[in-house]
Amino acid sequence: MAGIFDRLLPGKRWTPSRYRALLRARGPRSTLFRTRAAILVGAIMVGIVATLFAKAADEAGAAFDGFARHCHWLPLSTTPLTFMGLVWVTRRYAPLARGSGIPQVIAAKADPNAATETLISIRTVAAKAVLTIGAVLGGASVGREGPTVQLAAAIMGFTHRVVRVPLRGGVVIAGGAAGVAAAFNTPLAGLLFAIEELASAYEQRVTLLVLAAIVIAGMVAQSVQGDYIYFGAIGAHLPLSSALLVAPVAGIVAGMAGGLFSRVLLAMARGRNRLARWSRDHPVIFAGLCGGIVAVLGVVTGLTWGTGYAAARAMIVGVDAPLWFGPAKLIATAATAIAGLPGGIFAPSLAVGAGIGNLLREIFPGEPASAIVILGMVGYFAGVVRAPLTAVIILSETTASRGLMLPMFATAFIADAASQWVCREKLYHGLSKTFAMTETTRSP
Known part of the structure; x- marks a missing residue:
């Protein structure tokens, strides 16, 4: 015991008082x-x-x-x-x-x-x-x-x-x-x-x-x-010559779409326009209307319900999907988010991004489908969350597409800038102010 104490306090002689002081500072009862x-x-x-x-x-x-x-x-x-x-x-x-x-x-x-x-x-x-x-x-x-x-x-x-x-x-x-x-x-x-x-x-x-x-x-x-990869081991790659063309387009298109989504949510949460004021005065009725939009889209398309995980994964692995999926899923997610019920937007945003990537496949038909879809996901997610590094690492880790890192980084940073053209304020930080105001209002 003295040897341990000597290593913790080198050059000092062990005494019971010092041992008790050490217990107070680092023992089980210490802070x-x-x-x-x-x-x-x-x-x-x-x-x-x-x-x-x-x-x-x-x-x-x-x-x-x-x-x-x-x-x-x-x-x-x-x-x-x-x-x-x-x-x-x-x-x-x-x-x-x-x-x-x-x-x-x-x-x-x-x-x-x-x-x-x-x-x-x-x-x-x-x-x-x-x-x-x-x-x-x-x-x-x-x-x-x-x-x-x-x-x-x-x-x-x-x-x-x-x-x-x-x-x-x-x-x-x-x-x-x-x-x-x-x-x-x-x-x-x-x-x-x-x-x-x-x-x-x-x-x-x-x-x-x-x-x-x-x-x-x-x-x-x-x-x-279990040791699993969220979307499966895709391992997508894209030649550098192709990435120089695809990354800017994916970044601008998906980033601006993400900025538009953020702007709509912030306008409804904190805006003073007529629709935002009416939604706050009649929250339950407004939620019913939003639910109606989600229901109509879901029944008509059969694809926009829930997280969109299955549709996103199908597009990542190269399955052809309807070109309208991305816009339809964006509308369904926005309607759900502004309705005011609990729930996140991470997974639905990845699905919307996959839909945007699916649209970009029409512009770049000769490029690997999985790589184009993943770049659409990175761009849209970065545009919504405005966290480009997180967007790249999440898609890298959830698809095992580390060979696509450089194009993903380029897409994410371009998307972050493009998103700011549409919505200057970061979504989560803007929404956090509504909770800060709530707490301030409740304070005596």
């Missing part, structure tokens, strides 16, 4: 030890909860697909009614559970300890999980990844409260990033998302514990779900 335990236990819980949530969402999506096939016309009534019911329940019992979940985590950084009672409380995220599953069961164009970020941040807050240590903003960011890593099985993308989008500052100090939380959550999710 440092409890903080580390809270982060590491939280990361393990994030991996488990993210996996269970993913499985529940997948089962709900499969259930709705079966319902829509056997009762083709019935969603024209059930989907709008589901939208109305979910919005009413959300506004009545869990107003902070609406939307993606990522804006809530961004807003929670300002006062993370207070946010554990509001934005990232267990009650809020429990409602978020249940209502998101309900949205999937209703055929809404939503994903589970954004809600997983809010769930993960709440878990980190919970473990810190259990061991009675203060929750830092960086740990909230780590929790959210761990959620991304567990949702997509992409630890590196989770880290970049923490730095690029949630923290929104490249100088953000990322400690080893934060890195550990992201990696551990991803490893736990992988150990439960």
Whole structure:
């Protein structure tokens, strides 16, 4: 024991008083030890909860697909009614559970300890999980990844409260990033998302514990779900001469489409136009109208329901898809997002991007289909989220297309710039201000 103590305090003689001081500073009752335990236990819980949530969402999506096939016309009534019911329940019992979940985590950084009672409380995220599953069961164009970020941040807050240590903003960011890593099985993308989008500052100090939380959550999710690649091992490639032509076009077209989507969402969330004011005055009726749009598109096309994962994967592997899929899925996702029910936009955005890539195949018919579709996905995702590095790494890790890295980087950075031509403000940060205003209004 003395040898261990001597290594911790070199050059100092071991005494019982110094040993007791070391225990107070670094022992099981110390703040440092409890903080580390809270982060590491939280990361393990994030991996488990993210996996269970993913499985529940997948089962709900499969259930709705079966319902829509056997009762083709019935969603024209059930989907709008589901939208109305979910919005009413959300506004009545869990107003902070609406939307993606990522804006809530961004807003929670300002006062993370207070946010554990509001934005990232267990009650809020429990409602978020249940209502998101309900949205999937209703055929809404939503994903589970954004809600997983809010769930993960709440878990980190919970473990810190259990061991009675203060929750830092960086740990909230780590929790959210761990959620991304567990949702997509992409630890590196989770880290970049923490730095690029949630923290929104490249100088953000990322400690080893934060890195550990992201990696551990991803490893736990992988150990439960198995070693899988989200879209499968595609391994797409594109010659440099072709990339010089395709990347700028994909970046501009997909980036501007992503900027348009963001502008619509921000205008409806914070705008003062007549439609935005009416939607806020009549939220349940407006949700029903949005649900009607989603239902009509889903019944007519049969493809725009839910996350769009199956359609996106089919286009990635080269299956011919209708040219209207991308625009139709964009409208369905926008209608779902502005309706006000809980649910994310990550997976639907990847599906929209695949649809845009499918359109670009008509412009570049001689190029590899999978590469063109993936560049469309990178461009649109970067245009919506405005996190180009995250977009590249997510698509690289979810398709195993590391040979496409340089064209993806070029597309993502061009898309980021093109998106700003249409919408200057970053989507998630703009939406986070609505939650900051809510908290300010509630403060005494």
